[in-house]
Structures are given as C-alpha cells and as structure tokens.
Amino acid sequence: MFIEDIRNDFYNILLGNRVLLLVHYDVDAICACKILQGLFKCDNISYTLVPVGGISELKTAYEENNEEIKYVVLINCGGTIDLVDILQPDEEVVFFVLDSHKPTDICNVYSDGQVRLVYKDDEENIPNFDDIFRDEEDDENEESGSGREGLEALVERRRARKEWEERRHTLMFNYTQFSYYGKPSACVLIELSALASRLSQAALWAAAVAAEAHAALYVRSPARCLLDAEALHRYVAAARRHDDSTANRTACVVMEKDAWLPLYREWTLEAALSHAAMLAPKLKLYARSGSSRLRQLLADMGFPLQQARQAYRSMDVELRRSLLTALETAAPKHKLPVPTKATFILQRPHMSPLAALDAVYVIMALIEHETLPKAEGFQLALAALEVSGENEAWRKGSAAARRCLQAVASLVHATLSARKLLLAGPFSYFIVQDGTPEASVVRGPLWLGEAARWAAGGAARPLLASAATDPHTSILLGLPPRFEQEPRNLFGAAFEQAATKSGVTVSLDNVDTSVITLPTSQRAQFLDALTALLA
Structure with missing residues (x-):
C-alpha cells in the first residue's frame, strides 16, 4: 500500500523504535541513506544499517538482523519483489519501501499494511x-x-x-514489460526533511548528488530529471537567501552554470574533455584523427595545449574564468552538445567548490572499488558526502574515479577501433575479455553501464555489454535504444524469457532486472536465444 503522509505515516511511526535500514549499492541509495541518517541522529532513532547488493543479500541481511526488529526501511531495494513471500516475516513486522526501481511489485502495492510504499511515481500505471x-x-x-x-x-x-x-x-x-527508474529516493527524503524542519546543507548536498546521478547516468529522461529536482531547487534557493541574509560563512549548496566535465577541477582540462561522457563519444577519440580533433577543439577554445595539460588549479586565472564561454562558443563548431549546464555546486569557505557530477563519479568508484571490500567502499562513499571539507574518503574516491574513467575510455577505444562492437540482429553487443587491464574495473554494473553508454553513443539500436565477475561467471546488462531521451528498458523481461527458452542457468538476483549474471561458458548460448527472441 502507498502511504499518503510521508511524515505522519512513515517517519513519526519510527520515532522511539529501533529500525533495520537496508540500503542498496547505488549513488541515489547512498545519498538517501545519508539524509535518513541525519534525521535519525536529530531524533535519536537507533538503527542497524546493512548495505545489500541483490535479492539474496537482502534476504540474508533480514534473516541475520530481524531479531526484536518491528520496522524495516528499504532504500532502492525490495520494491520490485514480493517482500512478504520472499522474506517470510512475522505478522507484526512492517516494511517501509522507498525504491526508485520500477515497476513496483503488484503484491506490495496491494499489501494490507505490512508493506508500505513511501512514494508513488506519476509514471506508474498500476492495474486495478x-x-x-x-x-x-x-x-x-x-x-x-x-x-x-x-x-x-x-x-x-x-x-x-x-x-x-x-x-x-x-x-x-x-x-x-519495461523496467525503469522513478524519482530519486533522496529527492523524496529531502521533502521529508523539510516537513520535519530538519533541512540542512548536508541533506541538500546529498539530494543534489542523487538528482545529478539520475541525469548523468541517463536513468531518467531530461524532462523528468527537471521535474524530480523541482522541490530541491526551491529549498536550495531558500537556503541561499537565508545564508546571504545572515552572512553565513559555512558550506552551502548553490545552483550555477558549470562545465559538464568530470572532475576537471582535480584533473587537467585535456583529460576532463577526453573522459566526458557527453563529448568523448562524439569526438571519436578512438579513431586515428581523434587526438587531432581534441587539439582543434582546444585551439578553438583559445586554450594552449601546455595550459590544458597541466593541473586545472595551476592554469592561468583568465583561462579558467573564460572556460564556460569558450566551451559554449567552440562546441557548435565541432557539432558537439554544449557541455555546460545549470548544476549543483557545493561552495566551501577557503576551499575549491565541489560539483555534484564529481561526487557521482567518486561514489561510483568507491562502491565498485578494485581492492576495497564492498561494505568498506559503502562506508567511504557515505563519508565522501560530508560537506565540511575534502576528507580522506573523497581523495581516495577521486583518485579511483579518475582511474575508472581512464579504464572505461581505454576499453571503449579498444573495442571500437578493433571493431569488436558486434551486431547480433536486433541488438549490438561487446564482451570485455577477461585478463585485460580494464576487466577488473568494469566487473560491476555501474562502470560496465558507463562503458556501454560510451560505446553506444546514443545509437538507435539496443546494446548489451558483458564482463567477467569471476573465473566462471559473467555479468550481462542491457541498454535500451536512444537511452538519452527514453531510458525505459525492455531487457529485463527479455532476459527472463530467453533464460526460460535456452535453459541457461541465469541469476536474476540484481534489483535492476536489466542486469543479470550467468555462467561464462553458457553466455554464447544465451545470446543466441536472446537474438532469436528479439528478432
């Protein structure tokens, strides 16, 4: 059942009770968790936090932590499955579900009260x-x-x-038949923070990063992203007016026009342009003439190569001030989308500003870090959202994000230049060969999805990407055609049907149904069945 009053029917019920908080490994879920942790701290709500990566982990986490627990809050997990059937809880246990993955399981929608859905998205056309x-x-x-x-x-x-x-x-x-994403969970919780009079710059920053993640990862259409962040824009503007009136010198979130380039303030301008998801595929850097295109773009911007190749903070001050104007002027000459947009910035006294886009990549890199355990990466991702200043978690995540972006670019360039983006009738696909330097980076859905979006380049054909997760198992994810404008994904239902027809042992454990795992030895058989199904 859907609750009607998020404060009285959800948050006030948790007051004075111990809560089990189950949070998925994704950017929006971590941002929502950060907001909820702030609320719990203000009202002295004790809780147990457990990150979960899939349905089996969700079930294990509940079984191991449900003792003397009456209320369970699930963030970005649990909404697409029949919770009561899978978890078999006691009758007095109540689940509050805030899940941006859609469609919502129909049994959760019509639950008699044991499963309570915190938010209903306008796009959900739920049957009677x-x-x-x-x-x-x-x-x-x-x-x-x-x-x-x-x-x-x-x-x-x-x-x-x-x-x-x-x-x-x-x-x-x-x-x-289609899987898709709803409003970011963090944007729902920022409205709860406002209703509970607990709005803070930390909560605004977390919601801003979540809103930016949905836009940067193309899980929502551009129009929907604007609507999702409408309340957030109002809260940021109101907080800015309040800070200006009180001459507040603490960190604050603002809405400003900025370059849509990843981590450019901590990188070089040339590297940021080379690894920008908006520009890199259009520049065709994998081709022999790609580097000359990039140099010509810098020349048209009026940025000497020597300046573009040194740390952004060491560049000439006048060049830094003219960056946005230079990008807007030069991009149309190269038939590139204008890489500037109004975005959320965290301004901090005596420190360089942070862009919400940078935080998205930092959190992704910490979640799917090459060497860190996932639970440790999750905790570091929460720490990286602190607004007080650049901490060790942010520095570690920033370095990891740059390595991941370089690995994705190298992988896509090698795939396209060697013509390993293969055509299989109704869709294209590429496979990351095990043992390559990039394989360890893209073994998770976040960075493999980023590589798939780069390789697709907004093409009108669906695309599949696969990489090994261990010596015997591979991950396979599907990307819909024209995902930049319409991200609804048909591969979830298609994967399930292809698995049934082919007899391949497929794991549908991921909360995003367009991501599956399967035995590497049976991958070719599964792709053949999927080709026949979609032909």
Missing part, C-alpha cells in the same frame, strides 16, 4: 485490484448447480474466468 486478483470463493463455487440452467451458468462462469485471465495476463505484461 479487481483486474489482477480474483476471489477464490467464486472459483470454489464454480461447480455448483445442476440441470441445464446450472450447466449454462457453469459454462458462462468459465468463459468469464477465461476472459478475466486473458485480460489479467495482458495487463500484467503491459505493466511489467
């Missing part, structure tokens, strides 16, 4: 209860009646039941 669920007593009484009239009534009931089942199948197919 009577069209999905049927009273079992009607079926039990189907055989009643005798004589001709009873027989006719029986035939009519069976005909009506068959029509109902066919209609139900059609409605459920239409409801579940």
Whole structure:
C-alpha cells in the first residue's frame, strides 16, 4: 500500500523504535541513506544499517538482523519483489519501501499494511485490484448447480474466468514489460526533511548528488530529471537567501552554470574533455584523427595545449574564468552538445567548490572499488558526502574515479577501433575479455553501464555489454535504444524469457532486472536465444 503522509505515516511511526535500514549499492541509495541518517541522529532513532547488493543479500541481511526488529526501511531495494513471500516475516513486522526501481511489485502495492510504499511515481500505471486478483470463493463455487440452467451458468462462469485471465495476463505484461527508474529516493527524503524542519546543507548536498546521478547516468529522461529536482531547487534557493541574509560563512549548496566535465577541477582540462561522457563519444577519440580533433577543439577554445595539460588549479586565472564561454562558443563548431549546464555546486569557505557530477563519479568508484571490500567502499562513499571539507574518503574516491574513467575510455577505444562492437540482429553487443587491464574495473554494473553508454553513443539500436565477475561467471546488462531521451528498458523481461527458452542457468538476483549474471561458458548460448527472441 502507498502511504499518503510521508511524515505522519512513515517517519513519526519510527520515532522511539529501533529500525533495520537496508540500503542498496547505488549513488541515489547512498545519498538517501545519508539524509535518513541525519534525521535519525536529530531524533535519536537507533538503527542497524546493512548495505545489500541483490535479492539474496537482502534476504540474508533480514534473516541475520530481524531479531526484536518491528520496522524495516528499504532504500532502492525490495520494491520490485514480493517482500512478504520472499522474506517470510512475522505478522507484526512492517516494511517501509522507498525504491526508485520500477515497476513496483503488484503484491506490495496491494499489501494490507505490512508493506508500505513511501512514494508513488506519476509514471506508474498500476492495474486495478479487481483486474489482477480474483476471489477464490467464486472459483470454489464454480461447480455448483445442476440441470441445464446450472450447466449454462457453469459454462458462462468459465468463459468469464477465461476472459478475466486473458485480460489479467495482458495487463500484467503491459505493466511489467519495461523496467525503469522513478524519482530519486533522496529527492523524496529531502521533502521529508523539510516537513520535519530538519533541512540542512548536508541533506541538500546529498539530494543534489542523487538528482545529478539520475541525469548523468541517463536513468531518467531530461524532462523528468527537471521535474524530480523541482522541490530541491526551491529549498536550495531558500537556503541561499537565508545564508546571504545572515552572512553565513559555512558550506552551502548553490545552483550555477558549470562545465559538464568530470572532475576537471582535480584533473587537467585535456583529460576532463577526453573522459566526458557527453563529448568523448562524439569526438571519436578512438579513431586515428581523434587526438587531432581534441587539439582543434582546444585551439578553438583559445586554450594552449601546455595550459590544458597541466593541473586545472595551476592554469592561468583568465583561462579558467573564460572556460564556460569558450566551451559554449567552440562546441557548435565541432557539432558537439554544449557541455555546460545549470548544476549543483557545493561552495566551501577557503576551499575549491565541489560539483555534484564529481561526487557521482567518486561514489561510483568507491562502491565498485578494485581492492576495497564492498561494505568498506559503502562506508567511504557515505563519508565522501560530508560537506565540511575534502576528507580522506573523497581523495581516495577521486583518485579511483579518475582511474575508472581512464579504464572505461581505454576499453571503449579498444573495442571500437578493433571493431569488436558486434551486431547480433536486433541488438549490438561487446564482451570485455577477461585478463585485460580494464576487466577488473568494469566487473560491476555501474562502470560496465558507463562503458556501454560510451560505446553506444546514443545509437538507435539496443546494446548489451558483458564482463567477467569471476573465473566462471559473467555479468550481462542491457541498454535500451536512444537511452538519452527514453531510458525505459525492455531487457529485463527479455532476459527472463530467453533464460526460460535456452535453459541457461541465469541469476536474476540484481534489483535492476536489466542486469543479470550467468555462467561464462553458457553466455554464447544465451545470446543466441536472446537474438532469436528479439528478432
């Protein structure tokens, strides 16, 4: 069931109780967790925090931590599965689900109160209860009646039941055929913070990073991203006016036009341009003439190569001030999208500003760090969201993010230049060869997805990407066509059907249904079945 009042029907119920907080490994979930931790700290709510990576981890985390727990909060996990059926909880346990993964499981929607959904997205076209669920007593009484009239009534009931089942199948197919993302969970919780009079710059910054993540990773259309952040814009503007009136000198979140380049303040301008998801695919840097295109772009911007290749903070001050104007002037000459946009910036006294886009890549790099355990990376990602200043977690994440971006660029360039982006009828695909230097970076869905978006370049054809997670298992994810404008994904349902037809042992454990794992030895067989299914 959906709750109507997020403060009274959700947060106030948690006051004075111990809470089990289950959080998925993604940028939005970590930002939402940061906001919720701030609220819990203000109101002295004790909680147990457990990060989870998939449905099996969710089940294990609940079984290991449910003792004397009455309230469970799930962030970006649990919404797309039948929680009661999978977790088998006691009747008094209540689950509060805030999950941006869609569509929501229909059993959660029509739960009698044990599963309570914190937010309903406008895009969810949920079927009516009577069209999905049927009273079992009607079926039990189907055989009643005798004589001709009873027989006719029986035939009519069976005909009506068959029509109902066919209609139900059609409605459920239409409801579940696409997977997609709803409003960022952190943007929902920032409204709760405002209602609870607990709005802070830390909460605003976390919500800003989550909103930027949905835009940067193309999980929401541009129009939807603007609507999702509408309340956040208002809160940021109000906080800015308050800070200006009180001459506050602490860190504050502002909305400003900025270059849409990853980590350029901590990198060189040339490197940032080379690894910008918006520009790199369009510049075709994998081709022999790619480097000359980049140099020509810098020349048209009026930036000497010597300046572009040194640390941004060491560049000439006048060049730094003219960066946005130079980008806006030079980009159209090269038929590039204008790499500037209004974005969220964290301004801090006596320190360089932080861009929300940079925080997105830092958190991704910490979540899927090459050497750190996932739980440790999760805690570092939470620490990297601190607004007080650059801490060790941010520095470690920033260095890791630059390495990841370099690995993704190297992988995509090698794939495209060697023509390893293969065509399989209705879709294209590429496979990251195990043992390559980049394989250890893209073994998770976040960075493999980033590589897939670079390789696709906004093409009108769906794309699959696969990489090994261990010596015997591989991850496979699907990217819809024209994902920049319409990110709804059909691969979740297609993967499930292909697995059934091919007999391949596929794990559908990921909360995002467009990501699966399967035995590497059966990958070719599965791709053949998927090709036949989508042809």
